[in-house]
Amino acid sequence: MSRWEEFYESLPPPDGFDDAKQRLHEFCKRLGAKNKIVLVTSGGTTVPLEHNTVRFVDNFSAGTRGSASAEYFLSSGYAVIFIFRQKSLEPFARHFMGLKFLNMLEMAEENECLSIKVKGSHVEGLRPVLEQYQEAEGSGRLLQLPFTTLSDYLWLLRAASECLSSIGPRAMLYLAAAVSDFYVPTDKMPTHKMQSNEGPPSISLQLVPKMLKPLVNIWVPNAYVVSFKLETDAELLIKKSREALNKYNHKLVIANILQTRKYKVMFVFPNHDYEVNLNEDEIKKGIEIESKIVDDLAKKHELYIGGMV
Amino acid sequence: MSRWEEFYESLPPPDGFDDAKQRLHEFCKRLGAKNKIVLVTSGGTTVPLEHNTVRFVDNFSAGTRGSASAEYFLSSGYAVIFIFRQKSLEPFARHFMGLKFLNMLEMAEENECLSIKVKGSHVEGLRPVLEQYQEAEGSGRLLQLPFTTLSDYLWLLRAASECLSSIGPRAMLYLAAAVSDFYVPTDKMPTHKMQSNEGPPSISLQLVPKMLKPLVNIWVPNAYVVSFKLETDAELLIKKSREALNKYNHKLVIANILQTRKYKVMFVFPNHDYEVNLNEDEIKKGIEIESKIVDDLAKKHELYIGGMV
Numbered sequence: 001m002s003r004w005e006e007f008y009e010s011l012p013p014p015d016g017f018d019d020a021k022q023r024l025h026e027f028c029k030r031l032g033a034k035n036k037i038v039l040v041t042s043g044g045t046t047v048p049l050e051h052n053t054v055r056f057v058d059n060f061s062a063g064t065r066g067s068a069s070a071e072y073f074l075s076s077g078y079a080v081i082f083i084f085r086q087k088s089l090e091p092f093a094r095h096f097m098g099l100k101f102l103n104m105l106e107m108a109e110e111n112e113c114l115s116i117k118v119k120g121s122h123v124e125g126l127r128p129v130l131e132q133y134q135e136a137e138g139s140g141r142l143l144q145l146p147f148t149t150l151s152d153y154l155w156l157l158r159a160a161s162e163c164l165s166s167i168g169p170r171a172m173l174y175l176a177a178a179v180s181d182f183y184v185p186t187d188k189m190p191t192h193k194m195q196s197n198e199g200p201p202s203i204s205l206q207l208v209p210k211m212l213k214p215l216v217n218i219w220v221p222n223a224y225v226v227s228f229k230l231e232t233d234a235e236l237l238i239k240k241s242r243e244a245l246n247k248y249n250h251k252l253v254i255a256n257i258l259q260t261r262k263y264k265v266m267f268v269f270p271n272h273d274y275e276v277n278l279n280e281d282e283i284k285k286g287i288e289i290e291s292k293i294v295d296d297l298a299k300k301h302e303l304y305i306g307g308m309v
Numbered sequence: 310m311s312r313w314e315e316f317y318e319s320l321p322p323p324d325g326f327d328d329a330k331q332r333l334h335e336f337c338k339r340l341g342a343k344n345k346i347v348l349v350t351s352g353g354t355t356v357p358l359e360h361n362t363v364r365f366v367d368n369f370s371a372g373t374r375g376s377a378s379a380e381y382f383l384s385s386g387y388a389v390i391f392i393f394r395q396k397s398l399e400p401f402a403r404h405f406m407g408l409k410f411l412n413m414l415e416m417a418e419e420n421e422c423l424s425i426k427v428k429g430s431h432v433e434g435l436r437p438v439l440e441q442y443q444e445a446e447g448s449g450r451l452l453q454l455p456f457t458t459l460s461d462y463l464w465l466l467r468a469a470s471e472c473l474s475s476i477g478p479r480a481m482l483y484l485a486a487a488v489s490d491f492y493v494p495t496d497k498m499p500t501h502k503m504q505s506n507e508g509p510p511s512i513s514l515q516l517v518p519k520m521l522k523p524l525v526n527i528w529v530p531n532a533y534v535v536s537f538k539l540e541t542d543a544e545l546l547i548k549k550s551r552e553a554l555n556k557y558n559h560k561l562v563i564a565n566i567l568q569t570r571k572y573k574v575m576f577v578f579p580n581h582d583y584e585v586n587l588n589e590d591e592i593k594k595g596i597e598i599e600s601k602i603v604d605d606l607a608k609k610h611e612l613y614i615g616g617m618v
Contacts (some may be wrong), residue, residue: 102442116436122425
């Protein structure tokens with residue numbers, strides 16, 4: 001048994017996994033015959049440090065890249081499977097976080113009947129988002145499945161990949177989630193909350209096997225697979241991206257630096273690379289870099305489906 | 310210098326700290342003469358593992374207890390300072406997470422003018438929340454200040470405590486945030502993201518000094534201070550709560566078990582304790598345990614202000 005198989009053997013599937021699997025199956029069956037389907041993963045995974053989890057190691061990710069990209073994939077005609085960290089940003093809903101929503105509303109009396117309306121000043125801003133959301137809901141082209149831990153994520157990733165293998169090259173995988181490289185093995189985890197009066201604990205982390213390898217080679221071999229690389233050190237970025245392409249044989253790494261990721265990414269292919277960015281004018285207009293990333297990718301994907309790359 | 314003083318010396322104040330301090334000062338000055346003010350802390354703190362933070366250790370807390378309690382304190386007549394983990398639940402907004410909000414809306418044509426309305430079926434449910442929110446906003450009785458890291462939290466906690474000391478026993482501190490016991494000292498933190506090809510790292514954690522001690526004894530000595538204890542092991546709960554009361558000299562520990570915390574807590578005083586819980590009927594009706602906790606506390610606080618306890 002390979003290391004990744006052993007890893008799955010050691011992790012129980014998450015609660016509700018059978019239901020999630022069935023929804024994935026239904027979605028791919030209903031939409032797969034005629035549509036391109038993209039799997040977008042989004043948000044960070046957690047690694048529990050205790051069995052009754054009070055503390056965990058988390059990866060930084062609000063889910064901005066994934067949730068914005070999902071919207072642009074929908075408007076480019078894709079059906080979207082959105083596998084996201086619970087409580088991270090979701091497509092459409094991301095525009096109305098916190099108290100923004102309540103501040104948009106006002107009460108009104110209409111024919112002696114109370115109604116609640118969106119204030120006039122917010123109608124123009126809200127309208128396109130609401131229309132797109134209702135279109136996506138109405139056409140059933142968006143399937144959202146939440147995860148919390150690394151283990152939840154890995155089970156959903158494999159199940160979605162296996163479903164998508166049935167539509168061959170029309171599947172894209174856009175793996176934007178920030179997945180932990182490390183985990184604490186079950187047998188090294190304390191059952192109860194670590195007690196601070198016993199002195200500070202030292203946490204022993206183990207490496208997670210790289211799932212991109214079986215994903216590209218076994219689970220969904222004909223899909224257009226895009227992975228992400230986030231570094232804080234620019235010097236390492238291209239080198240590490242190309243190493244990943246050599247190792248896993250997928251199509252593209254989208255590489256970004258933590259500090260500049262909102263307006264600049266590198267598309268790194270096995271034999272060439274280029275920058276996709278926002279100029280100052282686009283930044284001022286509030287254009288999101290995800291719209292350009294998805295535009296570019298949709299074209300690349302068309303060429304791939306046509307057998308041109 | 311004591312350990313807690315050294316700890317503050319070693320941590321720079323968060324961005325925007327001067328502004329937060331001024332808002333706290335203005336709030337206490339405006340409302341402190343006539344009102345009771347409660348400081349509610351809510352959500353978990355993060356402990357960065359790297360200087361350019363990609364990974365951090367987090368404490369489990371969605372902010373349910375704190376955000377719900379803040380609402381009940383407002384309806385009990387308190388002014389509320391709500392210090393909360395960014396992206397955790399907020400009072401009022403907590404009722405409309407994720408896509409719930411967009412599902413409540415519909416577009417309508419009115420005198421040839423587009424408007425967006427809350428669907429009739431949602432008006433009755435939304436109305437009381439919106440009214441309470443607008444009342445709290447209008448009367449200026451709610452001040453919200455966000456934090457992310459342990460360090461941000463500790464700076465805000467001290468500043469709020471010091472402001473509240475001016476109103477003596479009319480201040481309550483309701484410390485529901487899940488604060489890390491551990492941190493990684495700045496000089497042991499790598500500058501860049503830890504690289505997985507260098508093998509799994511071992512994280513060295515240090516104990517955070519207990520801030521409840523200076524808080525109770527120096528920062529805000531006449532306030533009614535309530536701390537929380539969350540354990541996964543019931544056997545330890547009362548014992549550890551009483552140890553905390555002996556050590557820090559505050560008024561009350563609200564003790565709860567991770568698995569039962571939504572319907573049962575223990576009020577642990579130095580010389581007695583009792584359970585506050587929801588019965589089955591109350592659970593069915595959707596009553597929140599925080600309404601009972603706050604009711605009970607408000608009575609205790611009145612007695613304390615009157616010099617009766």
